[in-house]
Amino acid sequence: MSDAMWQRQLAEGLADLSLELDDASQQQLLAFLALLNKWNRAYNLTAVREPRQMVSRQLLDSLSILPFVTTDHLLDVGAGGGLPGIPLAIALPHKRFTLLDSNSKKTRFLTQCVLELRLENVDIIHGRVENCDPAIQYRQISSRAFTALDNLIAWCGHLLADEGEFLAMKGQFPDDEVAALPVGWQVTARHSLSVPGSDCERHLLAIGRDSGDQRFTTGG
Template sequence: MTQALWQRQLGEGLAHMQIPLSGAQQQQLLAFLALLNKWNRAYNLTAVRDERQMVSRQLLDSLSILPWVTTEHLLDVGAGGGLPGIPLAIVLPERRFTLLDSNGKKTRFLNQCVLELGLNNVDVIHGRAEDCKPEQPYTQISSRAFTALENLVNWCEGLLANNGSFLAMKGQYPDDEVAALPAGWQVSSTHSLNVPGAGGERHLLVVSRVD
């Protein structure tokens, strides 16, 4: 019953968002959701427990930032249960995705997803952002329900290319977080996200260095 509901919700949501996916990609997304649901019972990967809300609040919410993902190699910090990194990697198989999290249980889950879903374009790193030393800085770094903007730029500025930007996913517009951004950083653009079936506001803040 759950699988049929998810399939219908996903199909309708993708149509509403005008995201054309192959049947195989849709099945991959649903297989990921099933893994997330299964592991969540033991590992507390996400706060969403209601199976009727999972497609909207996990898959469609992750895919809502697709129009702004322009880099060939995205870093997802505080990747947790793989949101938005894994849904994006499924939809954009020609791009590379690195998922970083300091929680060993969560990175074990992410590695299992990579293995079971055959995601050759995903790397998982267990560690803290401050300790990460990439060969090349990233032009885009995504963050969803990870930390305040001030922490994001302080912890991850060394991972971001000079001309790069953070894609920070938020609920309500975080006026207090924007006001607390350190000197040298700015919200270069804000986008209201329309996620079918999800109540409440959703925003994407693109944060970059001041020119």
């Protein structure tokens, strides 16, 4: 896959998502993708190894939730290879992103990304969510291919502000996981995501503390 092909896929995908990013941001995204592809050979950062799928399944998939990022400081848990945290941080340079993962190899990669891409709005934490300082509260916590919803709440609920929400990226709508949500929590919104270049079913679930209103909104 040539750089030109990746560049074209990204430009077309951004247009399909109705996202406008300047040339510098697009070049940063492609540089991140090149780093991910390079380090993946030794560090097993992502299961996506076919170059023709990387722009869609890594960059555009991550950016598909950009319209729903409303906080000034987002925590991305189980950050792994930096998805969706790094693409979002590149696209939203005036917002702050904290990426957390317990795997030292993955946080070494993320730290290298921050250095090489000069991402001044990204912090990397190596550790488990259960051990994070509960005094630091986040209004939004994202996760992608991290864990089941009940685990996400059990492990990270203490880090979520009272009026905050989880942004959980899923494939097919996880009916069983929603049914297993702990008492006091609810899906407040669900969005079908359309990712350019992918036929896979994708959803974003917003989950917050139960306010007594069991209705939730749908979108997409």
